[in-house]
Amino acid sequence: NAGVMQNPRHLVRRRGQEARLRCSPMKGHSHVYWYRQLPEEGLKFMVYLQKENIIDESGMPKERFSAEFPKEGPSILRIQQVVRGDSAAYFCASSPLGAGRDLVFFGPGTRLTVL
Amino acid sequence: AQSVAQPEDQVNVAEGNPLTVKCTYSVSGNPYLFWYVQYPNRGLQFLLKYITGDNLVKGSYGFEAEFNKSQTSFHLKKPSALVSDSALYFCAVRDGNNAGNMLTFGGGTRLMVKP
Numbered sequence: 001n002a003g004v005m006q007n008p009r010h011l012v013r014r015r016g017q018e019a020r021l022r023c024s025p026m027k028g029h030s031h032v033y034w035y036r037q038l039p040e041e042g043l044k045f046m047v048y049l050q051k052e053n054i055i056d057e058s059g060m061p062k063e064r065f066s067a068e069f070p071k072e073g074p075s076i077l078r079i080q081q082v083v084r085g086d087s088a089a090y091f092c093a094s095s096p097l098g099a100g101r102d103l104v105f106f107g108p109g110t111r112l113t114v115l
Numbered sequence: 116a117q118s119v120a121q122p123e124d125q126v127n128v129a130e131g132n133p134l135t136v137k138c139t140y141s142v143s144g145n146p147y148l149f150w151y152v153q154y155p156n157r158g159l160q161f162l163l164k165y166i167t168g169d170n171l172v173k174g175s176y177g178f179e180a181e182f183n184k185s186q187t188s189f190h191l192k193k194p195s196a197l198v199s200d201s202a203l204y205f206c207a208v209r210d211g212n213n214a215g216n217m218l219t220f221g222g223g224t225r226l227m228v229k230p
Binding site: 004033035041042043044045048056091093103104105106107108109111 | 121149151156157158160161164205217218219220221222223
């Protein structure tokens with residue numbers, strides 16, 4: 001059973017470009033979470049999704065950031081018109097439905113560098 | 116609202132000595148507590164969790180943590196440190212009364228184990 005997969009692992013963008021980060025949850029997991037880790041800081045919650053639904057987006061910046069988890073395919077975190085301050089590691093996590101959902105598994109992260 | 120404090124940015128310990136990484140939390144409902152470890156350029160790996168039951172929780176790689184409700188603490192411990200334990204450690208909490216599974220992380224503590 002493959003773990004949570006994220007791609008790309010490293011992404012370089014110039015200011016003003018778009019960044020698309022992909023996350024494939026563990027098999028059988030229907031809950032996806034995105035976290036951002038700035039250099040030398042802890043992880044900050046961004047958004048919590050289930051299939052085709054955004055459950056909690058209280059940690060998402062109001063502009064330029066969006067997330068989706070379609071019925072088919074990976075979850076996507078999209079950052080439009082990137083700025084240098086968006087440079088960070090973005091981690092996706094997944095958990096299963098039901099009693100096991102207290103256990104959250106993290107992917108290896110996507111390191112975004114904005115030039 | 117929920118929050119986690121890890122008061123030490125870095126903990127230094129000699130190999131073979133016991134180690135403690137401190138964590139205190141604040142949550143309005145029922146605390147579910149977690150410890151994760153992060154190695155360089157990797158995602159977070161689950162170490163252990165407290166949901167209910169015995170206050171002393173045993174986890175992976177010989178780590179354990181003690182839940183102390185009166186002190187709102189969940190310190191991570193290991194009787195004998197290894198050089199390979201050197202990594203970044205994160206404490207996390209979520210409100211067990213909340214249907215969502217949003218984890219709030221502390222800022223992290225870097226553990227350095229010297230030979």
